[in-house]
Amino acid sequence: MKNLTELEIIESVKRGNQTDFTLLVDMYKDRAFSLLKRLLKNEMDAEEALMDSFVKVYKSLPNFRFESKFSTWFYKIVYNTGLTFLSSKNRRIDNETSSIDEYFELGENDDEIYAKAENGKEYLLKLVDKLPPRHALIIILFYIDDLSLNEISQVLDLSLVNTKVLLHRSRNGLRDMLLKHNYQEEIL
Amino acid sequence: MKQINDDLLNKYIDGELTRQEIDELEYFISTDPSSLEKLKTLKMVDEVLKKMQRDKAPANVTKRVMSQITSAIPDKYNKNHFFVIIISFFVLTIIGLLSYILTSYVPSQNTSSYSNTVIEKINLFILSGVGQFTSIIGGNNFHLIVASIMLIVMFTIYFLFESHKSFKKKLDSVVH
Numbered sequence: 001m002k003n004l005t006e007l008e009i010i011e012s013v014k015r016g017n018q019t020d021f022t023l024l025v026d027m028y029k030d031r032a033f034s035l036l037k038r039l040l041k042n043e044m045d046a047e048e049a050l051m052d053s054f055v056k057v058y059k060s061l062p063n064f065r066f067e068s069k070f071s072t073w074f075y076k077i078v079y080n081t082g083l084t085f086l087s088s089k090n091r092r093i094d095n096e097t098s099s100i101d102e103y104f105e106l107g108e109n110d111d112e113i114y115a116k117a118e119n120g121k122e123y124l125l126k127l128v129d130k131l132p133p134r135h136a137l138i139i140i141l142f143y144i145d146d147l148s149l150n151e152i153s154q155v156l157d158l159s160l161v162n163t164k165v166l167l168h169r170s171r172n173g174l175r176d177m178l179l180k181h182n183y184q185e186e187i188l
Numbered sequence: 189m190k191q192i193n194d195d196l197l198n199k200y201i202d203g204e205l206t207r208q209e210i211d212e213l214e215y216f217i218s219t220d221p222s223s224l225e226k227l228k229t230l231k232m233v234d235e236v237l238k239k240m241q242r243d244k245a246p247a248n249v250t251k252r253v254m255s256q257i258t259s260a261i262p263d264k265y266n267k268n269h270f271f272v273i274i275i276s277f278f279v280l281t282i283i284g285l286l287s288y289i290l291t292s293y294v295p296s297q298n299t300s301s302y303s304n305t306v307i308e309k310i311n312l313f314i315l316s317g318v319g320q321f322t323s324i325i326g327g328n329n330f331h332l333i334v335a336s337i338m339l340i341v342m343f344t345i346y347f348l349f350e351s352h353k354s355f356k357k358k359l360d361s362v363v364h
Contacts, residue, residue, distance in 0.1 A: 018257065021254065025250045025253050029245035029249050029250065029253075030242045030244055033245035047249070050245060051252060051253055051256055055256055055257055055260060058257050120232070120236075124233065128237075128240070140240075143238055143240055144240050167198075168194065168195060168198040174233045175232075175233050178233065179225070
C-alpha cells in the first residue's frame with residue numbers, strides 16, 4: 001500500500017490516478033458510516049448512502065480547492081447525501097438549515113434500553129443512538145471525529161451559537177437520563 | 189456570579205470559563221448538592237463520550253465503491269484523450285482548409301516572382317483581396333468551403349454546449 005498523506009492522495013486523484021481514491025475511501029469509510037448510521041438510524045440505508053457519498057466525493061474532488069479542511073468538505077457531502085436519502089424515503093429532519101428547536105424525548109424507549117444495559121456507560125452509548133439525528137451527529141462529530149464547533153457548524157449549516165446550543169442540549173438530555181436511573185452513583 | 193444553569197455547567201466542561209468564573213462556580217456549587225450532582229454527571233457524560241468508538245463500515249465497501257466509480261465515471265485519461273483527438277482533428281482541418289485556400293488563390297502568373305514561403309503567400313492572399321474573393325464565390329469550390337466551415341462551427345457549438353453542461357453538473361454536485 002502506498003504511504004501518502006491525505007493531501008498527496010487528493011492531488012494524485014485530481015491528476016487522474018483513480019486507484020488512489022481507494023486510500024481515501026479506506027481513510028474515511030468508518031467515519032462516514034458512523035455518521036450516516038446515526039443520521040438514518042438504519043444500517044442498510046447507511047451503507048447505501050455511504051456508496052452514494054463516495055461517488056459524489058469522487059465526482060466533486062476536482063472542484064475541491066483546499067479552501068477548507070478536507071474533512072469538513074467531506075462530512076458536508078456525506079451529511080447532504082444523508083439528507084437527500086432521508087427525503088427520498090419521505091423522512092426528513094425538520095428545517096435542517098436553521099431551526100434547532102427539535103424536541104426530543106429520550107424516555108420513549110427508555111425501559112427497553114435500561115433493561116438491556118449492564119452499566120451506566122453502556123446505557124449512555126445506547127441512548128446516543130436514540131438521540132434525534134442532528135443531536136446524535138453533533139456528538140459523533142465533536143467527540144469521535146474531533147471536529148471543532150466551527151467546523152461542525154459548517155457541516156450542519158448552522159450558526160456557531162446554534163451548534164453550541166445543540167451540543168449542550170444533547171449532553172444535558174443524556175445527563176438527565178443518567179440521573180433518572182441514579183447511574184451517577186457509579187462515579188460519584 | 190449569575191445563577192448556576194446548564195449553560196454555565198456546559199461551558200465549565202468545555203473549558204470556556206475564565207479563572208475567576210471557575211472559582212465562583214466551584215464556590216457556589218460546593219454549597220448546592222443538586223448542582224454538584226448535575227455537574228459531576230455531565231462530566232461523566234463527557235468522559236464516556238470521549239471514549240466512544242467509531243462503527244466499522246462493512247468489509248467490502250472500498251471494493252464496491254471503486255467498482256461503482258469505475259462503471260459510473262469514465263476514466264479521466266480516456267476522456268482527455270478523446271478530447272485531444274477531437275480538438276486535433278479540428279485544428280488539422282482548419283489548417284488544411286487555410287492551406288488549400290492559400291495555395292489555390294495565389295495568381296499563377298506571379299508564382300515565379302514570389303518565393304514559396306507561407307508568409308509571402310499569406311501577404312499575397314491578403315493583397316489579392318476582393319477580386320480573388322469574388323472569384324472564389326464564383327467558383328465551384330464555394331459550396332464545399334461553406335459546408336466545411338458550417339460543419340466546424342456546428343461541432344464547436346456542440347462541444348461548447350457539452351462542456352457548459354458538464355460544468356453545470358459539477359457545480360450542482362458541489363452545491364448539493
